Amino acid sequence: DAGVIQSPRHEVTEMGQEVTLRCKPISGHNSLFWYRQTMMRGLELLIYFNNNVPIDDSGMPEDRFSAKMPNASFSTLKIQPSEPRDSAVYFCASSEGQGRNTEAFFGQGTRLTVV
């Protein structure tokens, strides 16, 4: 398996524009996570899906952020409108399921810069 695939790797956009980040989890994994990494706040869990259903979105910072998982092999994280403070590295991760014996596999991340 190619692992968790994220696109794009880098995104530069102007303030106010819509940004869509994409993630393809590992085949057979039924849990998917979106994380954000910044210098100030470190790694933060934004949202967690299980079997394509959002289970916990308490980490989503504002209504400008939304995430979807239309099927088991694809998820998006959308920011509309984007702001400079959204600049960060966004990671997608997937795992086989809940519980103690799961391991989250991370993608390489999308580095977002909002100017």
Place this chain on the structure above:
Amino acid sequence: AQSVTQPDIHITVSEGASLELRCNYSYGATPYLFWYVQSPGQGLQLLLKYFSGDTLVQGIKGFEAEFKRSQSSFNLRKPSVHWSDAAEYFCAVGAPGSSYKLIFGSGTRLLVRP
């Protein structure tokens, strides 16, 4: 609330020297504990994890970690560091029952002198 503290922002060791990265957690019971490594421009890779049982956990790449309940610590060790170990290391804690919600420490950047 759960929290994780990695007191060392940077650590520099010579190649071949031993390594210990510190991690302290705050949680009311025994949490699930993890160490991840992040190489530049890459995602995070799991080194090892502790759920229960033997408090000394072996991981990949020659790393090990020891859970010490009395000290609320889960320090990562390696007897002999290689130049390829230079990376950022993250300790994380998960609550049993909701282990998906990992709380990460702020990370320790390891530099290796030739």
